[in-house]
Amino acid sequence: MAFPVTVLPELTTPVYSVVIDSGVLLKLTRHTSEAFPATVCGLILGLDANSVLQLTHAFPFPPSEGSGASGNDDASAPRSKANVRYQADMIRLLKEVNIEANPVGYYISSYLGGFFNQALVDNLVALQAANPNSIVLVHDVTRSSQSSVSLKAYRLSAQFLATNKSSGGKFSSEAVVKNNLTYVDILEELPVSIKNSHLGTALLHHLDSPTFATKGDPTSFISTSALAPNFDSLDLSIDPYLEKSVEFLLESVDDYYSEQGTFNYFQRQLGREQSKIQQWIQKTRSENTLRERANLPTVSEEDWQKHFKLPTEPSRLDNLLISAQIDQYCKQIEEYSSVVSSKMFAVQNSLDIHN
Amino acid sequence: MSNYGSFLHLSKPASMMTAQASSTPTPLNIIIHPQSLFSILDHTLRRNEGQERVIGTLLGQRSEDGTEIEIRSAFAVPHIESAAQVEIDMEYHKTMYNLYHKANPKEILVGWYATSLELNAFSALIQNFYSSVSDGTYPYPAVHLTMQVDPSSDISIKTYISTNVGVLPDKISESCLFVPVPNELRYAESERSGLELVASAKNNESRETSIISDIANLEKSIEEVISMLDRVSAYVASVQDGTSPGNAAIGKFLLSNLSLAPKIDPDELEKLFNSHLQDILLVVYLSNTIKTQMQLFNSLKRTAVIS
Structure with a gap:
């Protein structure tokens, strides 16, 4: 699936990887997991230098007022009026304490990786128009609480932006095919790494050192250190996760099917109109020969456009997004099951030895 | 009031x-x-x-x-x-x-x-x-x-x-x-997973770490458990040899933890595991089928539009 990435003209210094400051990571994971199951978002600030995007600060957006009035409040959150004002205020203040006041994108929380939607694309289109190096960080709260942190950085691919531009946001089949856009490359993922400052490293060593007083029971042998190893990833409760994943997957397939229905309807409609036009052209043609004989002005065959209107093609974007979402769910299930099955076999073996 | x-x-x-x-x-x-x-x-x-x-x-x-x-x-x-x-x-x-x-x-x-x-x-x-x-x-x-x-x-x-x-x-x-x-x-x-990730960079000279996949994380955890078990068994062995003095508290602690291992009927266990495994395999199969279908459909659509 490696298409040659066409570098957009305005993309002067494209970034290829993302480095997140440890403080930002902690802030972001805490905000998203505390708000769970609500999806929340916030702004990230940083710098792009030497094709690396450094994220140095982040702050959450306030929860939208009067939530519940419209079902999906946070959909356009980074661009809503209240948040734009909040963002401007915040950045002005952060500038005073020498923090890079340069927004480079936003972060969102997601539930089991269901983040492909119109709002995400709209936000990214707007952000990347302002700053081509903008990204979105997706933090999957459910997966992070199960094992390791699941944080991904994405931005819209060059193909997607080209398609959006050439079709004027309509995403006709023609434009999609011409720009080589498939559902797998709507978003391109950027590798993410975490970086500690020197002081952060010192702090972590301090927290891990025995001199850091912990109020553990001296007779207990369970480590009370703040950074005690975590064995959550060895947990064997697998059903809830798998069940939910399959549920979401099937929901997406349903969506896909209904979207497909709309498209089929359009195609039938188109076929019907086209056959009508053909009939009309046939008719005018025969009438024209009669008129010619009677020395009357002829009617141009191109005039069918006056009488008929072809149905407009529905946007293919929905289809692409749903496909991408299904693909995402499938990938997740695969990853998850590979972990789970190895765990299962491991436990089975060890219990066999026991018995 | x-x-x-x-x-x-x-x-x-x-x-x-x-x-x-x-x-x-x-x-x-x-x-x-x-x-x-x-x-x-x-x-x-x-x-x-x-x-x-x-x-x-x-x-x-x-x-x-x-x-x-x-x-x-x-x-x-x-x-x-x-x-x-x-x-x-x-x-x-x-x-x-x-x-x-x-x-x-x-x-x-x-x-x-x-x-x-x-x-x-x-x-x-x-x-x-x-x-x-x-x-x-x-x-x-x-x-x-x-x-x-x-x-x-x-x-x-x-x-x-x-x-x-x-x-x-x-x-x-x-x-x-x-x-x-x-x-x-x-x-x-x-927050634990986030902190753990941050902490995993503390011994790297570059002070950098990347986000690891679930399976790599599992591997890491298992390796850690194995090394801990090795440490404990080495300690127990040394006490048994008499090379290091025994500690009654540690002994009791280990004993009480060992007794936590569940005793399950092997046949029952076999059945449970197999049914679970089948569930997982079925789900994987389903997701793979859907994925393949999507890819196939996408290619068909493409050729249809081009022709």
Whole structure:
């Protein structure tokens, strides 16, 4: 699936990887997991230098007022009026304490990786128009609480932006095919790494050192250190996760099917109109020969456009997004099951030895 | 409700107010979330040239009885300090606090931090501002957190509250008694994975780490467990040899943990495992089928449009 990435003209210094400051990571994971199951978002600030995007600060957006009035409040959150004002205020203040006041994108929380939607694309289109190096960080709260942190950085691919531009946001089949856009490359993922400052490293060593007083029971042998190893990833409760994943997957397939229905309807409609036009052209043609004989002005065959209107093609974007979402769910299930099955076999073996 | 039945309004005498204030429970324990420490360190790194210490506001929650204070986040407040005077941008503090409060309605002002262990007259001055009646934490005492961030020494964190015991009346605004309060680091279960990831970089020279996949994480965990088991069995073996002295407490602990291993009928287990495994395989099969179907459909559509 490696298409040659066409570098957009305005993309002067494209970034290829993302480095997140440890403080930002902690802030972001805490905000998203505390708000769970609500999806929340916030702004990230940083710098792009030497094709690396450094994220140095982040702050959450306030929860939208009067939530519940419209079902999906946070959909356009980074661009809503209240948040734009909040963002401007915040950045002005952060500038005073020498923090890079340069927004480079936003972060969102997601539930089991269901983040492909119109709002995400709209936000990214707007952000990347302002700053081509903008990204979105997706933090999957459910997966992070199960094992390791699941944080991904994405931005819209060059193909997607080209398609959006050439079709004027309509995403006709023609434009999609011409720009080589498939559902797998709507978003391109950027590798993410975490970086500690020197002081952060010192702090972590301090927290891990025995001199850091912990109020553990001296007779207990369970480590009370703040950074005690975590064995959550060895947990064997697998059903809830798998069940939910399959549920979401099937929901997406349903969506896909209904979207497909709309498209089929359009195609039938188109076929019907086209056959009508053909009939009309046939008719005018025969009438024209009669008129010619009677020395009357002829009617141009191109005039069918006056009488008929072809149905407009529905946007293919929905289809692409749903496909991408299904693909995402499938990938997740695969990853998850590979972990789970190895765990299962491991436990089975060890219990066999026991018995 | 009582207001309705009463026609007599008495303002509380001042002495009663102070009596009440001193009877408000003082915090006995302070819980620090790692995130706030990282914020403070970040602020230290961004201090202006020549500035010895930086200060900022601590936000968090207070337990209902007021005996426990949780420091959950922090933000920087610009200030200028010279030998003679200290100037803090209080306007900044107020606007920032309002903005923070909007995004995190649950977090309230609990105190302030400074990045040096020194407590001086300015500390008292600032402390009195943070615990003042108008914008401060009154009637609760403000928490003062000091953090040693000098690169040449170990990081150390100390927390204080203040009381006005034994303070000269004419110097009330610039003196107070800092009482040390124990603190501990705590974080929510959900933050654990994030912190662990951050901590995994602490021994790397580049101070960088990348996000690892689930399967790699599993491998790491298993390796860790195996090494721990090796350590324990090596210890037990050495006790049995008599090379190292036995410890009854450790022995009891190990024994009680060993007895936790479940005893399950092997046939039953076999059945359980197989049914579970079948479930998983079925789901994988389903997802693969859907995926393939999607790919196939996509290619078909493409050729249809091109032709």
